[in-house]
Amino acid sequence: NSTRHIYAFADESATINKSVAKATDAAPSLGEKPLIVLSAGARQYPGFTKGQAKRFNERTNEFEAGLTDLSENSKLGVAKDSAHYIQFDRPGLVVDSIRRVVDVARDGGRV
Numbered sequence: 001n002s003t004r005h006i007y008a009f010a011d012e013s014a015t016i017n018k019s020v021a022k023a024t025d026a027a028p029s030l031g032e033k034p035l036i037v038l039s040a041g042a043r044q045y046p047g048f049t050k051g052q053a054k055r056f057n058e059r060t061n062e063f064e065a066g067l068t069d070l071s072e073n074s075k076l077g078v079a080k081d082s083a084h085y086i087q088f089d090r091p092g093l094v095v096d097s098i099r100r101v102v103d104v105a106r107d108g109g110r111v
Contacts, residue, residue, distance in 0.1 A: 030071035041080035
């Protein structure tokens with residue numbers, strides 16, 4: 001039932017920031033290890049009102065931005081034209097980000 005799915009999704013979104021806070025508090029710091037967090041810029045939420053989609057998108061953006069706090073050498077990259085599956089929509093961006101992390105880990109510097 002799509003209505004039940006929407007309510008479950010909304011419940012999950014309401015607790016996502018608390019979950020992130022717990023996870024980042026419990027996670028050991030990565031220190032200066034390089035980290036690139038990729039975020040989808042064209043998310044879609046079928047069955048949501050515009051207001052619901054906007055709120056969920058804001059929470060998701062906060063969550064992903066919060067992940068960059070795990071490292072002192074981190075960057076948030078937004079794939080503006082990508083939906084949830086960035087690896088399918090923008091494989092080049094994913095590969096470039098991985099290469100950048102490997103290069104920085106090997107040679108030093110900032111991501």
